[in-house]
Amino acid sequence: MQQQSRLADSAEGSLPVFVFPTELVFYADEQASHKQVLTLYNPYEFALKFKVLCTAPSKYAVVDATGAVKPQCCVDIVIRHRDVRPCHYGVMDKFRLQVSEQSQRKALGRKEVMATLLPSASQEATQPRSQEEEHRMKEQFADSVFFEQAAYQTESRVASGGPSLLAILLGLGCVAALLLPTLGELDSIVPVYLHLSVNKKLVAAYVLGLLTMVILRP
Template sequence: MNNQSTALAEGRLPVFVFPNNLTFFSDDQSSHKQCLTLYNPYEFPLKFKVLCTAPRKYTVVDAEGLIRPTCCVDVVVRHTDICINNEGMYDKFRVQVSEHGQRKVLGKKDLTAVLLPTKVREGTSSPEDTFLSLPSQRQQRGSTSESQPQPPVAVGRQASSSGPSFVVIVAGLVCITALMLPQLGDTSSRLPEYLHLSVNQKLIAAYVLGLVTMLILHI
């Protein structure tokens, strides 16, 4: 019995969800709606269901559905209770999957969600980024009433680029292509054998694609 069959039998099939956590900001309305991407790198369809520890605070579009083999689906999560009382509180989402037509849960993954009061903007200074000039040893020994304190020097972070780089886009396309290639041992495909990928290779491609997706969403 291979590793995948063992995982199916024991109900611990790896579940691939990106991002791994959700952060909402009270002062940023665009963050009140976020997207979870669920990946299925396997050669059989998966039925998914999204659960939450605080269902009254969130609205999930298509909380249940089907993921076709070597495909992915997007699930939209909207925070509907933005208020000061909920700031700093952590909730949990659980994504569980089962084989299509079966009730047994094959795998699950938990991720956290938190509401923060404000979002640090790019190019602005946070309190940790503000530094004050220190007087030199000579100034300390010969200081007079005419000396003036040095103004604070604010250090800002360099603004990020306006869009994803060419390398990121190419990496995403390569991962999508890898997920669409046939699995190793598939005799029905007409593609050369060296284009057949193993399950582990497809899992790696799905993981990298998730990282690329998170990078693009944060740009």
């Protein structure tokens, strides 16, 4: 019953959809880049089905354009560019991922991903990312998933019965995160392991803003 209530609330609004990366870039002179992978995450407690749409379907081949994602799992969606020609350089196409509950047809949420074909990658772009940079990007994305999921669940509960203890605790946690020193500050008595990156503080500020609007709205 509680799950059905949560799904009903989601159908009225927009269920956050977590996809990585959020932009696809293909390079004409790099055969390996003609194949890209989108990872769709399902952090929720119920299964989702998905569908991939495109504004230029003749230019791309999408492997498994429809499917399902188990609770708290992820799936990889392979996208291949099959029409690499100079006339398509710089043209921005759009992919839309729609998700819904398995027994429903109405989309609960959607996410758009831009795709661009470029003639060649710049020297910086062609250099492989270091393992440290890859780890940092995944960590930042995981933080965003966690905070946005918590904000969405809190908003659903607040809308059904006023501010909950979870909303108050989450708000206090965001305030505390904003008060902590930023990573890189040397003149601070706070231990280094408590210093937060700018990205984490931005996410905390975003979630705090959502909570404030939800709690204060009539």
